[in-house]
Amino acid sequence: MAEERKQLNNQAAVRLWLVLTLAILIVVVVLVVGIRYLSSGALRDEIPRVPELGRAELTVKQQIIETDAFARQHPRSAEALGKLGMVYQSDGFLEEAGVAYHLAQRLAPRDYRWPYYLSLLEIANGRNEAALAFLEKTTDLNPDYPHAWARLGELYYRNNNKEKAEECFRKTLKLESDHPQAILGMARLAGDAGNWQQAADMLEAALKKNPHFGPAHDYLAICYGKLGKDKEKRRHEGLGADAGFQMPDPLVHDLYDLSASPSILITQAQIAKTSGDLTRAEKLFRRAVELAPDSMDTHFALAKFLMSPGVVNRTRMLDARQHLERAVELDPSYLNARHAFASVEDSLGHTLRAREEWQHIIDAEPDHAQALMSLGQIYYRRGDYRKAYDYYQRALAVPPDTAFSLGQPEMAYHHFAVLCISMNRVDEALAAFNKAEEENPRYTQAYMDHAHFLKDLRRNNDAIAVYRKGIEADSDNSELNLALGNFLIKLRMYEQARNPLANAVRLAPDDVRAVTALGYAELKSGAVTSAVTHLKQATEIDPDYYLAHFHLANAYLALGKTDLAAASFEVVLQLQPGFVPARQALQKLHKSPPDDKSQQDSAESSATGGG
Template sequence: MTRSRKGPAALVALSLIAPLPAAAQDFTELLEIRRVKETLDLNQVPEPDLSQVPAVDAQRLRDYRTLTAGALQHAAEPMQAQLAANTFGDLCARYLHYELHDAAAVCLDQLRELAPADFQWAYFKLLLQIASGDLEGAVAAAEEALAIRPDDPSTLIRLAELQVAAGDIDGAEAAYEAAIEAYPESATARIGLGYIALERDDPAKALQIFQEVAASQPEGSEANHHVGLAYRALGDADRAAEAWRLNQDVLIPMYDPLLERLRPLEEDVTLPLDRAVAAAAEGDYDRAIRLYEEILEANETDEEVHFRLAGSLLVVGDDERAERHLRRTIALNPEHGPAHFALAMFLNRAGRRTESAAHLERAADLMPENLPWRLERAQMRAGTGDAAGAISELERIVAADPAMIEARRTLAALLIGSGRAEAAVDQLQALVSLTPDDLQARFNLGLMQFETGRYAEARRTLDEALERFPADIATRHLLARLLATSPDDAVRDGARAVDLAQSVVDEQPALDHLETLAMALAEAGRFDDAVTWQQRALEAERQAAGGNSPQRLDRLALYQARQPLRAP
């Protein structure tokens, strides 16, 4: 619950403060002393177990509880009652912030009784129910919050997420759409609609939504992860992998009143660097930049501040200054691995690949335990033509972390490209075990098994792929060719090969597909039909290339001799 997300500019931070004549008031209605003292009873709020809270923060919580008790006890006039109520609310927010749920639940109930029309307490109750795992209670809390503020985007988004979890896709869609109507720029709500499209088996619509969100977000946005999921649902593993490579886990901003409520509570006790880091974590990069620069005015040699400032500058698009601060970080500490890595990624995006590669090599050498960096290094080596160096690095990576999916995927592709089909089979088998819904991995595994003579294994692999992805043309085509041409009698099935190949030709009458249908017909003993379709394939080749290859002419002669084709 402590994960920060910056709120949209169109919404104001929630506050207990509302204007009164000549004074600041914390609730939206005038609270009388008696009502405050009767409703807010700190003795009923259990003392939380602070053993898991950092020692400094735990002491602050104890001190703040003592402060709250004193404020309630000594409230003798309306303004003091208001301040006491405000302090009680601050304590409640702190308990919620540190996930001290039992204490937070009791004080929230008291605050909601005291100020039933105050939106934030209903919203905080919603957050508490979600954190506690009470989804039914969370839905009820969301409905109560929306009764107070019907068009609150953050509440609508959380309600939509709860409805998705409950299987109410229609309700979730309506909630997401209402959130977008209230705040059209809400990337989080649009991401939600993308997942609704995926739930309804419409990955093309989901892809369009996710791509629009990604285009509106900073470089490296986690929106690229969602784009990759849509591509995977469409069966395009290569584009999915490319989208995932673009994801640098830059959060999609989402307004969260709890964090807005807590920020002013913590600023008076937080060091300047902590305030800057918190601002960046909340997405308030302009404020973070300003705070970092103030720190550097006092101490220009602080390498960590230079590095963090560079990160915020990159997010807002100030590349020139970001590069300057990254280089200053490295000048101050040549062994600052994260700075080398960040500079390498920046230089690569700018097309300065030689220098980028040097910094990436240095970063990975400085922090060999950072496998994602080493994966980036391997991919950069592959991109510059050093396939052997990339394969060597990737083999070490998967040995260190056998479950690192992207490393295995990249290694398999490089092994295939290097003609090492047997080694590729091993990587692809592991990849299929790790990612059963990876169509491209299953297809490539079947293809490599076919090419290495593992015909029975290839059939099992392709049959399983077709069970999961019955509409995939490439899988149907490869299986049809295997069933038609395998030298293994137990693998061949001419009749099924014809059915598969015919379905492929009906959808895409491409040259290779026409030829596979001819192979299947020959295996089924229908040689006259095989000759007809092979002649169609030859005509298609002549139209495309101006002539025919000897191999395809030999196949025609084979069928005319009433002989089926066998794979080598």
């Protein structure tokens, strides 16, 4: 009996323990849920209120409202709050973005993205000290992100802490050896130490990969000014302001990929295009069209991109035509879109439709210089030089500071010069060439055609002067140096030809034409050993370039190496069986009589300077 009572008591104690334990668990759960609810409520209250969106684009309004609602449903999600910050920042609401990033950082203190984005906001607001602190935190959390180190180095440099700046730039370059901002930073440090040539060399190398990196052009102009190299200084002055290069930064790309603002997307697409990232540029332009399919601006911007050099092909031209046609439908009064549409139609061979569009533009705006010039080109192609001349004259008479003036006047003057040549208006042609070169001193084709015209007039000294004028304006132009060298060879001025040809080879070491021409000029001026070196180099660059083998054979002959000469002549005839000078030379070496073709072009007249 006592044993039964004891068991009952034990069972009751167990039940009581279970009840108490369950009660405690319930209390704990309630407390935890309550605390989380209260803290979520507190966090929800800290989420920035949606700002006044009255003037914002409709797509921006929708995106902000939806992202804000999601963040309020998940107030303890760092991703949700961080995305809200990114949406605000990408759409231009910087204050709200900062609040959201701070909340995301509090919830995910080990995520390097949020202090990085906060640093960008602080930089945009001019608060460099705060930005510096956030970048320090970013590099602590992720020491392998080069763009954070580059931005940190830039801020230290601005604060005149050059030791820390150099440390950051070196860490950047260790992670990414050709990082443009870090190279610029190191170049500035070199310049500050008086090492201007070292700074210039670093920036020249950087510009070979990133030719649109504006700050590098600006600082190079300073470097060359300090070095007393006025020609090089002038070459870089002004390029920085027009370059528009932006440092490629994956986190910044992630940011603007979220933007729902067509205007911001177009701006970012144009930056990407200028920076050489054509794939990203096209993606952003197309996203702008998707977001605003009834906007003339988005269709026009995408079409202009599709027609730009380095992008355009027939498929993209047809795509551009569709977008331009839509742009004209949306705003028939926008004459620039109509002009672009007419240009595409003309390029696709639809000349009648293009002419109608350009005539419509001129009816609406008689001083639309580009439409006038385009009509002139149509009549020039048809051989109606009189009408072409009249339209060109009208286009060139439009004042340069008006809304519809010529965008590239150097090309217009160039076309006018070519037309004047066809009409035998010699003085007008020469004046137009000079005007084209004045408008754009680096416009290569104008110098080329100008010099060629002077050669046709047998004004050889004037032609040489034009080539030299072009080289003076653009000393890094290999084509002009090569053209001058070849012309001097044609005049049998071999010694004078060597300098421009050596420059051409320096600027384009893999151009077989330049290397061959230099070797030939050296051969004819008596520098046979150097000629052999360059001509062998030419045959290595392009083993199928027969003139290089021919000149090399003659160089071997000049050295008395008849076996090597014969072998090179054999190669020439394998590549070009009908090349008479090689056959004649080989027959002479073998002491066999020349055939009936021996009276054809001599070696001198057939092979001068690599074509």
